[in-house]
Amino acid sequence: MxxxxxxxxxxxxxxxxxxxxxxxxxxxxxxxxxxxxxxxxxxxxxxxxxxxxxxxxxxxxxxxxxxxxxxxxxxxxxxxxxxxxxxxxxxxxxxxxxxxxxxxxxxxxxxxxxxxxxxxxxxxxxxxxxxxxxxxxxxxxxxxDPTPYGEIVVGVDTHDAPDKVLAFAFEEAARRGCALRAIHGWKLPPAYRSFPFIDSYDERAAGRSAAQLLDELLLPWRHEFPSVSVDQTAFMGSAGGQLVQAAAGADLVVVGRHLRRSPLGAHLGPVAHAVLHHATAPVAVIAHD
Structure with missing residues (x-):
């Protein structure tokens, strides 16, 4: 069954x-x-x-x-x-x-x-x-009356992108025949915080690199789910706020959480926490190692 x-x-x-x-x-x-x-x-x-x-x-x-x-x-x-x-x-x-x-x-x-x-x-x-x-x-x-499904929104961490999260998001979009929006928030390396001024070229270069990493990460999933139209966004900052905003017109928001076998420590990261408590759409939480 x-x-x-x-x-x-x-x-x-x-x-x-x-x-x-x-x-x-x-x-x-x-x-x-x-x-x-x-x-x-x-x-x-x-x-x-x-x-x-x-x-x-x-x-x-x-x-x-x-x-x-x-x-x-x-x-x-x-x-x-x-x-x-x-x-x-x-x-x-x-x-x-x-x-x-x-x-x-x-x-x-x-x-x-x-x-x-x-x-x-x-x-x-x-x-x-x-x-x-x-x-x-x-x-x-x-x-x-049946209405067309809205889009699926997924939060993506390009440095720790578990297949379980993306697989769930793409499968849900494919079932509904709707678009998928992938959102990634990136930050400048900690070393840059030591400098009062940051070269705008370095910031733009970091943005292009983040967008390229997101594109490369999504590419095999696009091939596996060719019917799913994907819109992707990489921006500087926390993904939590962007995911909450995107949830306003979404069918579902998908976020991941790290499995923690110890009872100590946080079990939900800041992005998942923000989405769970502020997104107006249903929120899927996918556990991963």
């Missing part, structure tokens, strides 16, 4: 948006959709009246509602639902071990503050090697 798309379901508006996006993705991939609800057990002391039986009944109702909505919109899609018990992040990470994609909701905090990934989302991200997509409520697709 092909690797399914799995969606974490908790009944919230963010979860419903994730279910809608995940169902559409499963349909595109022609794979089954798996809906998973995790009862956080033992129940928090903050809600002492919520017992196992009540929590189980609410979970069943939540999954039944999500199942009904997906079947109405995607009648030919193979769908299963599972209710688990345990700590949500750990349970979702285990569930993601045999799937192709895990989809979660992300809560909005306003245009200035951005989006809250939340403890469960963050813990799940760093506990699994499976690609994870965070979906915003505003991005729930409209189902009245």
């Amino acid at each position: 092909k690797d399914p798309v799995t969606v974490g379901v908790d009944g919230s508006p963010e979860s419903r948006a994730a279910v809608a996006w995940g169902a559409q993705e499963a349909s595109l991939r022609q794979v089954p959709l798996r809906l998973v609800h995790v009862i956080d057990w033992p129940i928090s002391p903050a809600v002492p009246r919520l017992g196992r039986e009540t929590a189980g009944r609410w979970a069943d109702e939540t999954l039944t509602e999500a199942l009904g909505e997906v079947r109405r919109r995607h009648p030919h899609l193979e769908i299963t639902a599972r209710c688990l018990s345990g700590r949500p992040a750990a349970a979702l990470a285990v569930e993601a071990a045999d799937v192709g994609l895990l989809v979660l909701g992300s809560r909005g905090l306003g245009s200035l503050v951005g989006f809250l990934v939340g403890a469960v989302g963050t813990a799940t991200l760093v506990a699994t090697d499976t690609p994870v997509v965070l979906v915003r409520v505003a991005d729930e697709p409209k189902h009245a």
Whole structure:
């Protein structure tokens, strides 16, 4: 069986948006959709009246509602639902071990503050090697009439460009028949910071070199996916802000994160962090060595 798309379901508006996006993705991939609800057990002391039986009944109702909505919109899609018990992040990470994609909701905090990934989302991200997509409520697709897909945006580090990130981005663009925009932010070598003035020629030369490296990196992927139209941008500065801006009209933003086996240290780099908390489009986080 092909690797399914799995969606974490908790009944919230963010979860419903994730279910809608995940169902559409499963349909595109022609794979089954798996809906998973995790009862956080033992129940928090903050809600002492919520017992196992009540929590189980609410979970069943939540999954039944999500199942009904997906079947109405995607009648030919193979769908299963599972209710688990345990700590949500750990349970979702285990569930993601045999799937192709895990989809979660992300809560909005306003245009200035951005989006809250939340403890469960963050813990799940760093506990699994499976690609994870965070979906915003505003991005729930409209189902009245099919519309052309927007572009896929991918952040590219030319000095540490894992194949997993580019493969995911190109495959998603090919599935949708849409364009791919590759964004790379570069910086001058640290030695230049010691000088109060930088020759503009050196800066332009560094820019040309960065653009050439990006072009060379993307060339084999262009050959492998000839149907995908690629627009590439290399600029001086951090890629985080540019990716957030590009997300405004995108179907999906793809970023990478380094796998860290140690519990110590940051598990998300500054670019991935900025995109996760401020991009308005769904964000795919691809773990890599």
